[in-house]
Amino acid sequence: xxxxxxxxxxxxxxxxxxxxxxxxxxxxxxxxxxxxxxxxxxxxxxxxxxxxxxxxxxxxxxxxxxxxxxxxxxxxxxxxxxxxxxxxxxxxxxxxxxxxxxxxxxxxxxxxxxxxxxxxxxxxxxxxxxxxxxxxxxxxxxxxxxxxxxxxxxxxxxxxxxxxxxxxxxxxxxxxxxxxxxxxxxxxxxxxxxxxxxxxxxxxxxxxxxxxxxxxxxxxxxxxxxxxxxxxxxxxxxxxxxxxxxxxxxxxxxxxxxxxxxxxxxxxxxxxxxxxxxx
Amino acid sequence: xxxxxxxxxxxxxxxxxxxxxxxxxxxxxxxxxxxxxxxxxxxxxxxxxxxxxxxxxxxxxxxxxxxxxxxxxxxxxxxxxxxxxxxxxxxxxxxxxxxxxxxxxxxxxxxxxxxxxxxxxxxxxxxxxxxxxxxxxxxxxxxxxxxxxxxxxxxxxxxxxxxxxxxxxxxxxxxxxxxxxxxxxxxxxxxxxxxxxxxxxxxxxxxxxxxxxxxxxxxxxxxxxxxxxxxxxxxxxxxxxxxxxxxxxxxxxxxxxxxxxxxxxxxxxxxxxxxxxxxxxxxxxxxxxxxxxxxxxxxxxxxxxxxxxxxxxxxxxxxxxxxxxxxxxxxxxxxxxxxxxxxxxxxxxxxxxxxxxxxxxxxxxxxxxxxxxxxxxxxxxxxxxxxxxxxxxxxxxxxxxxxxxxxxxxxxxxxxxxxxxxxxxxxxxxxxxxxxxx
Numbered sequence: 001x002x003x004x005x006x007x008x009x010x011x012x013x014x015x016x017x018x019x020x021x022x023x024x025x026x027x028x029x030x031x032x033x034x035x036x037x038x039x040x041x042x043x044x045x046x047x048x049x050x051x052x053x054x055x056x057x058x059x060x061x062x063x064x065x066x067x068x069x070x071x072x073x074x075x076x077x078x079x080x081x082x083x084x085x086x087x088x089x090x091x092x093x094x095x096x097x098x099x100x101x102x103x104x105x106x107x108x109x110x111x112x113x114x115x116x117x118x119x120x121x122x123x124x125x126x127x128x129x130x131x132x133x134x135x136x137x138x139x140x141x142x143x144x145x146x147x148x149x150x151x152x153x154x155x156x157x158x159x160x161x162x163x164x165x166x167x168x169x170x171x172x173x174x175x176x177x178x179x180x181x182x183x184x185x186x187x188x189x190x191x192x193x194x195x196x197x198x199x200x201x202x203x204x205x206x207x208x209x210x211x212x213x214x215x216x217x218x219x220x221x222x223x224x225x226x227x228x229x230x231x232x233x234x235x236x237x238x239x240x241x242x243x244x245x246x247x248x249x250x251x252x253x254x255x256x257x258x259x260x261x262x263x264x265x266x267x268x269x270x271x272x273x274x275x276x277x278x279x
Numbered sequence: 280x281x282x283x284x285x286x287x288x289x290x291x292x293x294x295x296x297x298x299x300x301x302x303x304x305x306x307x308x309x310x311x312x313x314x315x316x317x318x319x320x321x322x323x324x325x326x327x328x329x330x331x332x333x334x335x336x337x338x339x340x341x342x343x344x345x346x347x348x349x350x351x352x353x354x355x356x357x358x359x360x361x362x363x364x365x366x367x368x369x370x371x372x373x374x375x376x377x378x379x380x381x382x383x384x385x386x387x388x389x390x391x392x393x394x395x396x397x398x399x400x401x402x403x404x405x406x407x408x409x410x411x412x413x414x415x416x417x418x419x420x421x422x423x424x425x426x427x428x429x430x431x432x433x434x435x436x437x438x439x440x441x442x443x444x445x446x447x448x449x450x451x452x453x454x455x456x457x458x459x460x461x462x463x464x465x466x467x468x469x470x471x472x473x474x475x476x477x478x479x480x481x482x483x484x485x486x487x488x489x490x491x492x493x494x495x496x497x498x499x500x501x502x503x504x505x506x507x508x509x510x511x512x513x514x515x516x517x518x519x520x521x522x523x524x525x526x527x528x529x530x531x532x533x534x535x536x537x538x539x540x541x542x543x544x545x546x547x548x549x550x551x552x553x554x555x556x557x558x559x560x561x562x563x564x565x566x567x568x569x570x571x572x573x574x575x576x577x578x579x580x581x582x583x584x585x586x587x588x589x590x591x592x593x594x595x596x597x598x599x600x601x602x603x604x605x606x607x608x609x610x611x612x613x614x615x616x617x618x619x620x621x622x623x624x625x626x627x628x629x630x631x632x633x634x635x636x637x638x639x640x641x642x643x644x645x646x647x648x649x650x651x652x653x654x655x656x657x658x659x660x661x662x663x664x665x666x667x668x669x670x671x672x673x674x675x676x677x678x679x680x681x682x683x684x685x686x687x688x689x690x691x692x693x694x695x696x697x698x699x700x701x702x703x704x705x706x707x708x709x710x711x712x713x714x715x716x717x
Contacts, residue, residue, distance in 0.1 A: 023421070
């Protein structure tokens with residue numbers, strides 16, 4: 001039976017909760033290390049190591065480096081481990097200065113100067129993006145990632161209809177106003193970026209009426225390119241489907257401190273993420 | 280001086296217990312949170328209306344409570360009253376949160392302590408007469424899954440919900456989806472009750488083996504309340520039994536600083552709170568000590584059995600876990616009641632105008648009262664505070680740790696039961712470290 005371990009660095013445990021929901025693995029794989037679920041204090045030799053969360057403290061870094069030596073395959077799980085996630089908002093210089101100055105403590109792990117994605121520190125064999133990845137994606141990562149079939153983008157999975165005659169003239173903002181069922185959120189003026197966000201989540205947010213915030217990161221078309229290419233493609237979609245002035249979209253996409261894209265702008269540390277390695 | 284360090288597992292997040300001993304005397308017993316992400320700093324400058332999507336990421340276990348607290352804080356700042364449908368869907372969200380959390384705490388975190396194993400995955404004893412599952416492991420995962428399904432239904436996304444927005448919710452719940460969820464809960468209810476009965480028996484056996492229910496000194500109990508029925512969409516914070524009396528204070532979230540003392544700690548990334556010098560206890564036992572009835576049949580039967588067996592109020596620490604079981608049953612029954620009503624009509628939200636100012640949002644999270652406090656300038660978050668339930672329990676955790684340390688450490692030896700006892704004490708409070716340090 002394939003053995004796997006889950007190393008949780010600085011994160012929210014949402015990835016772990018999602019993994020618990022994928023109950024099929026219980027019968028098929030042996031979980032040998034996962035502090036949330038199993039009382040075991042060290043990562044033993046395993047076939048697969050799932051790493052969630054960002055590298056935020058010296059202890060995170062120590063545990064990560066120690067654990068990867070035990071693993072045949074290392075999988076970076078969730079947005080924090082891959083591209084920084086919400087912790088990225090804390091990498092802004094003014095914010096870093098604030099909490100590094102105020103949060104010194106005795107006898108607890110020290111904070112690193114900033115939060116790092118896992119592949120800035122160790123080699124990664126497979127990326128499993130999402131905030132969190134769905135149970136279905138976890139099962140695919142554990143069993144046969146190459147065989148996993150999904151739409152290229154969230155748009156392809158959303159099920160809302162694009163309507164030619166609805167061309168909003170201004171952005172509605174992030175979530176204001178009553179959401180019409182079944183109609184594309186861009187047609188309604190919402191800043192939805194599902195058109196270039198990686199598919200595979202089955203679009204739960206947009207189906208429920210909330211714009212896609214891009215937690216799965218760029219689709220295959222953009223993942224090997226600079227983030228500017230991704231932003232440009234979103235602007236092109238808005239230009240084609242709406243009459244919203246390009247400046248307005250541009251300003252919103254670069255909204256204060258890029259908060260909307262809080263999921264995607266970590267220190268990529270010069271590592272390339274080939275699309276074959278991203279589920 | 281000897282320092283004993285106990286790493287902790289089967290809790291949410293990273294923490295450890297450090298006990299210092301000198302010549303058999305316990306000098307200190309500390310609960311240390313060892314992670315920090317700094318949400319009160321990192322949300323600065325974020326557009327206020329994005330908070331309901333950003334803050335669930337404080338914690339993947341308690342995300343729903345943060346989602347709803349954020350929306351309430353913004354509505355408080357903007358002066359918005361959401362329509363009844365939105366309130367109902369938010370109540371469902373919080374019930375899903377309660378169900379998911381209490382099932383996780385009860386089965387994933389503490390059942391292994393009752394069974395003397397390292398994880399739930401080892402509790403493979405067969406279960407008879409259940410259609411949905413054949414082992415304790417399978418049944419337990421099945422019940423907690425119903426909680427995340429309920430969050431998914433009421434919140435859109437199943438871990439970090441998106442449906443609650445300022446002014447209401449983004450959509451209702453279609454009749455067929457509600458009926459399917461109700462059927463799932465109906466199937467989960469007898470499984471949950473069966474597991475709770477097993478857990479109850481195992482707890483009595485544990486009590487028999489170790490000879491105590493743990494720290495049973497009185498404390499100041501704390502919960503968010505609203506109206507007569509249990510309501511996790513709380514309006515006020517209530518303190519009970521602080522100086523021997525019954526209710527000693529009821530206050531709004533915005534007045535929390537006049538009642539609670541919030542202090543930082545130099546050995547932990549989590550602070551602690553107290554009430555006029557008293558140790559506070561929040562979470563399941565606080566609520567069960569306050570409630571006389573839940574108004575759903577099976578949960579009420581368990582509640583009466585609990586009060587009859589242990590008294591009301593009761594202070595014994597390990598009863599926190601049983602109290603969680605009662606709430607698990609309540610969450611399922613109450614969600615089933617709500618799902619009977621139509622939830623797909625159009626009146627999902629009210630229009631509003633964002634404005635600058637200050638807002639407080641309160642919910643009763645599974646671990647106790649959760650407050651979000653935002654100051655908004657130019658539509659952006661200028662300042663944010665998160666008042667976390669686990670932080671209210673920190674002094675109670677340390678008091679209970681001292682009790683077990685003194686029980687198992689003598690001048691001659693350290694009884695190795697101490698390691699397990701430390702785990703049981705901490706897990707009884709079900710602390711959430713990601714939240715506590717945020």
